Structure formats: C-alpha cells, structure tokens
Amino acid sequence: MRSTFILSLLAAAGLSFAQEQYTIDPESVSKSDRQTWCDNQETQCPLICLQLPGVNTMNTISNDCDPDALTFNCVCSNNVTPNVTQYSQTLPYYICTEWGNQCVKACGTDNICSNECRADHPCGAQHPSPPNSSISSTMPATGTATGGNKPPVTGFGGAAATTAAGGKGAASAMLNLGQSYGLAVVFAGVFAGFAIIL
Structure with missing residues (x-):
C-alpha cells in the first residue's frame, strides 16, 4: 500500500x-x-x-x-x-x-x-533571469560586461571585484581588513577575560 x-x-x-x-x-x-x-x-x-x-x-x-x-x-x-x-x-x-x-x-x-x-x-x-536591463544605465561601467551592455550576474561585485590593482577590488580589501581586525578584537577579549580571572 x-x-x-x-x-x-x-x-x-x-x-x-x-x-x-x-x-x-x-x-x-x-x-x-x-x-x-x-x-x-x-x-x-x-x-x-x-x-x-x-x-x-x-x-x-x-x-x-x-x-x-x-x-x-x-x-x-x-x-x-x-x-x-x-x-x-x-x-x-x-x-x-x-x-x-x-x-x-x-x-x-x-x-x-x-x-x-x-x-x-x-x-x-x-x-534565474538576469536583472532588468535598465539597471545597466544606472550602474557605472566597471570592467567588461557580459552579453552586450548587461551587467554580469555572477555574484557580489561581478567583474568589478577583480578590476582593482593586484587583482582585488576595494570591497575585497575592506573585507580582509575587517576580518583581520575582528579576529584581533576576539583574541584581545579572550586574553582580557583570562587576565581578569587570574
């Protein structure tokens, strides 16, 4: 059954x-x-x-x-x-x-x-379909667009994420900087906690 x-x-x-x-x-x-x-x-x-x-x-x-x-x-x-x-x-x-x-x-x-x-x-x-093609008229030109003048639909930043010096965009550099400082703050908090306990 x-x-x-x-x-x-x-x-x-x-x-x-x-x-x-x-x-x-x-x-x-x-x-x-x-x-x-x-x-x-x-x-x-x-x-x-x-x-x-x-x-x-x-x-x-x-x-x-x-x-x-x-x-x-x-x-x-x-x-x-x-x-x-x-x-x-x-x-x-x-x-x-x-x-x-x-x-x-x-x-x-x-x-x-x-x-x-x-x-x-x-x-x-x-x-998924690419976003409305009218978006390309309001976005700055950053790198080579795919499929004519439509912006790429391949994730955050698209082609712009790899156009800055050294192959990394400003957003990528800021993300790395934020991760580094965030990790430092976590370690400082852990060490401060141990210092207070001891």
Whole structure:
C-alpha cells in the first residue's frame, strides 16, 4: 500500500516537475500558513514585476491570492505575467517546498526516496533571469560586461571585484581588513577575560 502511494506520488511529481508546477491539498496545510504564503505572494508580485524590462512601477494590473484554493494572479503593469516559480517567497515556491515535505514524509525511513524528493524536485530559481536591463544605465561601467551592455550576474561585485590593482577590488580589501581586525578584537577579549580571572 505504502509503495503504491509513493510510486503514484513520484509519478505525479514527474509530470508536475516537467511543468514546474506542484500541487498539494490545501487542507493539508494550516490556514494561517496558507494566509502567510498568500501575503508573501502578494508582496513579491510587484517586486518581481520590477525585474521585467520596461517596468518601472510597482503598480500591477492584478495581484491577488486565495489561501483557500492556493491560487494567485500576478499581472504586471506591462500586461505580462512573470514566471514567479523562479523566486522564493512566492506561492509556487511554498507549494513546491510543502510538496517536498509531504513526499519525504511518505517515504518514511527510506533515505534514497527522501533524497529523491528534494534532489530531483528543487524549488525556486534553477536558471534565474538576469536583472532588468535598465539597471545597466544606472550602474557605472566597471570592467567588461557580459552579453552586450548587461551587467554580469555572477555574484557580489561581478567583474568589478577583480578590476582593482593586484587583482582585488576595494570591497575585497575592506573585507580582509575587517576580518583581520575582528579576529584581533576576539583574541584581545579572550586574553582580557583570562587576565581578569587570574
């Protein structure tokens, strides 16, 4: 019986994974959690819209969420519905995460099954889109941009982190300086503590 349930759950997951949509029974989650999920979805919608080209306002055409049915609408001011599955703190993210929790619970003590629930069905951004291209007009030119005039999306500082003298940017140098002084303060505190005790 349990293996039939797990197989049907994994088969359904395979179909929903291909569509990047997961479904759960809304009643399997507390009403307060579902309301929080919807509140977060409605908060994220305008912020996600700002990532779309040509959108420079947080006004939306549609932004609502139903915690009873676990459905939502997010339509940006440019009449585009963004792919909110690529973001955390959205309803699809919470549903996907809860789907994983329920899958793991159904696996019981089978660690391989539990691992497959999460590893084969990740939630959130797997291939995030680069930020709105209008950002490049407000950012100073620092090094070579990738993909035309778009800023790189490879972490903090991007290309700018390696353009200063010696291959290290100012932010990197300040971080190293802060780490050194922080460590010195910790050691001084430890030694002062021992001095007071003795």
